Amino acid sequence: MSDKSNRKILNTVISIVVKAAFIAVLIIFLAAVYDMNDARNVPMRDIENRLKSETDIEDLKKCNTRELLEFIGIDYSGYKEVLYYKSRVALDVTELCIIKAASRKDLNDVQDAVEKRVDSQINTYRDYGPKQVNQLKNAVITKRGNYLFYCVADDAEKYEEVFRHAV
Numbered sequence: 001m002s003d004k005s006n007r008k009i010l011n012t013v014i015s016i017v018v019k020a021a022f023i024a025v026l027i028i029f030l031a032a033v034y035d036m037n038d039a040r041n042v043p044m045r046d047i048e049n050r051l052k053s054e055t056d057i058e059d060l061k062k063c064n065t066r067e068l069l070e071f072i073g074i075d076y077s078g079y080k081e082v083l084y085y086k087s088r089v090a091l092d093v094t095e096l097c098i099i100k101a102a103s104r105k106d107l108n109d110v111q112d113a114v115e116k117r118v119d120s121q122i123n124t125y126r127d128y129g130p131k132q133v134n135q136l137k138n139a140v141i142t143k144r145g146n147y148l149f150y151c152v153a154d155d156a157e158k159y160e161e162v163f164r165h166a167v
Helices: 003-037 044-054 065-072 104-125 132-138 154-167
Strands: 080-086 095-100 138-146 149-151
Touching: 044 080, 044 095, 044 154, 065 080, 065 095, 065 104, 095 104, 095 132, 104 132, 104 138, 138 154, 149 154
Parallel strands: none
Antiparallel strands: 080 095, 095 149, 138 149
16 A cells, blocks of 8 residues: 555544544533433422522512412413512512423413513612612523523522522
């Protein structure tokens, strides 16, 4: 064999190895993205217990399904499980809501309702509540698997972290 044919074979092998490595990296990346958005099927009671042990959720008032409909505009009957906590103080915008739906696509209406709630609250507090407006602008709204997580709080990221670890 000549040097020319050896180089050609070597270039072909290198090309195949580079392509295989690229495909492997792509598969790992896609698996990681899928895993980040997926969630285990965890009962809401377990998520709530974890929030109680790792956050200040006990300072908030647990709301019933009527209040969920009244304040956020979400009818609980269309979803598997719901959890809704709201501040006990009238002018405090702190609230936490977790909705578990039958499928991820069912969460689009929930997300629309939550975003509408945030926008409405910003309009309400715009002229006299800069602290509340800042909290609302930093609201955390995220989907994970069949869950939608929504939180407005000074430490909303802490609540989200507990939620992510729970599911």
